[in-house]
Amino acid sequence: MKLAIRLNKKVNRSWQVDALLFLALAGFGAFMAIPLIYVINNAFKPLDELFIFPPTLFVRNATLENFANLFQVMKNSWVPFSRYIFNTVFITAAGTAGHILLASAAAYPLAKHKFRGSKVLFTVVVLSLMFSPHVTAIPNYMIMSALGWMDSYQAVIVPAFAYPLGLYLMKQFMEQIPDALLEAAKIDGASEYRIFWQVVMPLVKPAWLTLLILMMQMLWGTDGGSFIYSEQLKTLHYAMGQIIQGGIARAGVGAAVAVIMMTVPIVTFILSQSNVIQTMASSGMKD
Amino acid sequence: MSPSGLRNYWALFGKDVRRDKHLYVLLAPYMVLFLLFTVLPVVISIIFSFTHFNMLEMPRWIGWENYSKLLWNDDVFLIGVKNTLIFSVVTGLVSYIACFLFAWLINELNPKLRAFMTLIFFAPSISGNVFFIWQIIFSSDSYGIINGLLMQLGVIYEPIQWLQDPKYMLGIIMLVQLWLSLGTSFLAFIAGLQTVDKTLYEAGAVDGVKNRWQELWFITLPSMRPQLMFGAVIQITASLAVADVAMALAGFPSVQYGAHTIVTHLVDYGTIRFEMGYASAIATVLFVMMLGSNLIVQKLLKRVGE
Numbered sequence: 160m161k162l163a164i165r166l167n168k169k170v171n172r173s174w175q176v177d178a179l180l181f182l183a184l185a186g187f188g189a190f191m192a193i194p195l196i197y198v199i200n201n202a203f204k205p206l207d208e209l210f211i212f213p214p215t216l217f218v219r220n221a222t223l224e225n226f227a228n229l230f231q232v233m234k235n236s237w238v239p240f241s242r243y244i245f246n247t248v249f250i251t252a253a254g255t256a257g258h259i260l261l262a263s264a265a266a267y268p269l270a271k272h273k274f275r276g277s278k279v280l281f282t283v284v285v286l287s288l289m290f291s292p293h294v295t296a297i298p299n300y301m302i303m304s305a306l307g308w309m310d311s312y313q314a315v316i317v318p319a320f321a322y323p324l325g326l327y328l329m330k331q332f333m334e335q336i337p338d339a340l341l342e343a344a345k346i347d348g349a350s351e352y353r354i355f356w357q358v359v360m361p362l363v364k365p366a367w368l369t370l371l372i373l374m375m376q377m378l379w380g381t382d383g384g385s386f387i388y389s390e391q392l393k394t395l396h397y398a399m400g401q402i403i404q405g406g407i408a409r410a411g412v413g414a415a416v417a418v419i420m421m422t423v424p425i426v427t428f429i430l431s432q433s434n435v436i437q438t439m440a441s442s443g444m445k446d
Numbered sequence: 447m448s449p450s451g452l453r454n455y456w457a458l459f460g461k462d463v464r465r466d467k468h469l470y471v472l473l474a475p476y477m478v479l480f481l482l483f484t485v486l487p488v489v490i491s492i493i494f495s496f497t498h499f500n501m502l503e504m505p506r507w508i509g510w511e512n513y514s515k516l517l518w519n520d521d522v523f524l525i526g527v528k529n530t531l532i533f534s535v536v537t538g539l540v541s542y543i544a545c546f547l548f549a550w551l552i553n554e555l556n557p558k559l560r561a562f563m564t565l566i567f568f569a570p571s572i573s574g575n576v577f578f579i580w581q582i583i584f585s586s587d588s589y590g591i592i593n594g595l596l597m598q599l600g601v602i603y604e605p606i607q608w609l610q611d612p613k614y615m616l617g618i619i620m621l622v623q624l625w626l627s628l629g630t631s632f633l634a635f636i637a638g639l640q641t642v643d644k645t646l647y648e649a650g651a652v653d654g655v656k657n658r659w660q661e662l663w664f665i666t667l668p669s670m671r672p673q674l675m676f677g678a679v680i681q682i683t684a685s686l687a688v689a690d691v692a693m694a695l696a697g698f699p700s701v702q703y704g705a706h707t708i709v710t711h712l713v714d715y716g717t718i719r720f721e722m723g724y725a726s727a728i729a730t731v732l733f734v735m736m737l738g739s740n741l742i743v744q745k746l747l748k749r750v751g752e
Contacts, residue, residue: 172657176658180551184551184552184563187548187567188563188567190625191566191567191625191628192569194583194625195569195570195573195576195579197579197582197591198576198579201582214591214594214595261475261476261479262476264472264475264476265472265475265476265477267472268466268470268472268473269473272469274462274466274469274470275462275463275466280473284480286737287480287484287485287488288679288680288683289679289682289683289736290488290683290732290733290737291683291684291687291709293687293689293709293712293732294487294491294729294730294733294736295484295487295491295729296712297487297491297712297725297729298487298488298490298491298494298726299487301490302487302490317479317483318479318483320475320476320479321482321484323480323484324630326476351469351472352471372572373630376571376572385717399578400578403578403581413582414579417576417578417579420573421569421573421576424572424573425565425572425573428565428568429565432564432565433561436564436633436636436637436640439630439633439637439638439673440637440638440640441637442634442672442673442676443634443638443671443672443673443674443675444672444676444744445672
């Protein structure tokens with residue numbers, strides 16, 4: 160307990176409540192972690208261990224068989240497994256990059272300048288945080304087909320560029336940049352574009368690393384929605400769904416896909432954790 | 447405004463726009479896409495909700511008919527509303543409080559442990575829809591980890607059909623939703639806590655703050671009200687739109703509509719029956735509910751620490 164608690168607080172705190180609160184924290188931590196631990200272990204279980212009764216949490220004789228099987232199963236399928244991986248990586252990379260670029264470009268004028276319409280535009284973006292994409296799914300489908308974008312990468316990638324959360328977080332973070340810095344750049348003769356690209360963007364690195372995490376997580380987990388129907392364009396998430404539909408016989412293989420799926424976003428988060436926290440500190444809505 | 451005043455206004459307007467043209471250029475690409483894929487769909491959806499539209503014939507204006515059918519003659523929709531409300535009150539509220547409570551507890555830890563616990567709590571929500579693990583955990587046969595455990599302990603003798611039985615369905619989906627829900631708002635709270643001015647606590651102690659609960663209510667919560675607002679918006683929106691987990695775990699449609707929600711109803715009419723006008727009315731009702739509950743909760747949050 161001693162390592163955990165800062166003791167320099169001036170107010171009274173009873174150690175009983177401390178103990179209780181941290182027990183609760185540990186308990187919920189276990190609840191959060193166990194399913195993930197279970198799936199990771201399942202991915203390494205040989206076939207006989209997957210079917211023992213009672214089921215076990217931890218693997219005894221770890222094997223890479225499931226991963227090998229995954230590629231075996233997928234090699235014989237109509238579309239090679241590498242294609243699903245490529246689709247997911249491509250959609251994630253393009254969507255995330257475009258979102259960071261466009262959302263930052265739009266956030267800079269909203270955060271650092273007053274101009275006609277700026278208030279209205281930002282209010283609309285904040286309001287749109289308040290409804291989920293489900294509300295707009297059907298009209299979006301019609302817009303996509305009117306644009307002739309059905310069954311293409313851009314149907315998933317381009318709408319991701321204009322996701323409201325990114326603009327919101329970027330704008331809140333950019334507001335902390337001192338005006339004096341931007342004025343100095345202006346006096347030196349820099350254009351707005353140059354100020355945005357060479358002064359503002361390097362300063363808001365934590366914010367775009369955060370967008371990187373959030374967008375990546377969203378796009379990495381996409382199944383292409385209702386926009387993509389040809390097998391060649393389907394994503395890893397969709398392929399995972401197909402494998403899991405296969406039932407218990409493929410439980411180990413399913414777990415192997417899941418481990419591949421979850422590794423990428425989790426590793427990225429670990430690498431950029433402090434930046435994410437820094438950005439979120441400015442995420443508040445003022446009343 | 448007099449005619450000359452109006453002319454002056456427009457002249458000024460034009461001048462401002464010309465001066466700020468670079469700003470509009472920076473803004474344009476995002477805003478065009480935002481209007482096209484977010485604002486326009488909402489407008490279309492509201493308009494379609496007053497029509498009969500099946501994607502084959504031209505939409506036909508029918509006024510409030512969709513709404514009256516939806517609210518008075520659609521029992522399944524009412525089941526969906528009931529389930530959604532149970533979800534958002536239980537999951538949304540519990541998860542919001544849990545997000546704050548865990549962030550608050552984690553904030554007391556030393557930096558290394560704090561980073562580790564943040565990862566543990568945040569990992570499920572970013573791990574790319576791996577909530578299907580719960581399908582294996584609550585699997586209906588004895589290989590399911592819960593069934594296996596309970597049979598081993600002798601609590602039950604026959605495996606329970608967790609995800610097919612309406613008795614358990616809703617509870618399990620809530621549990622999984624809770625597991626998934628410590629996301630963006632959780633991070634916002636952790637970050638918000640780190641920005642609270644430390645000297646306020648000392649000042650509070652001098653002013654007679656006696657215990658940690660008073661400290662929490664009078665100092666910590668008011669200091670991070672902006673983050674609390676942001677978190678509330680994210681949580682309310684997510685909890686009213688619950689559907690993906692329900693459809694993945696309980697199937698679609700679920701047995702006796704046990705896990706039916708507003709969004710699954712929307713999916714049913716929109717993508718299976720192609721009654722677009724009706725589906726748009728469902729979307730509009732959901733939209734109004736989200737907006738309404740956000741405004742109410744924001745009003746409530748302003749009272750924190752009073």
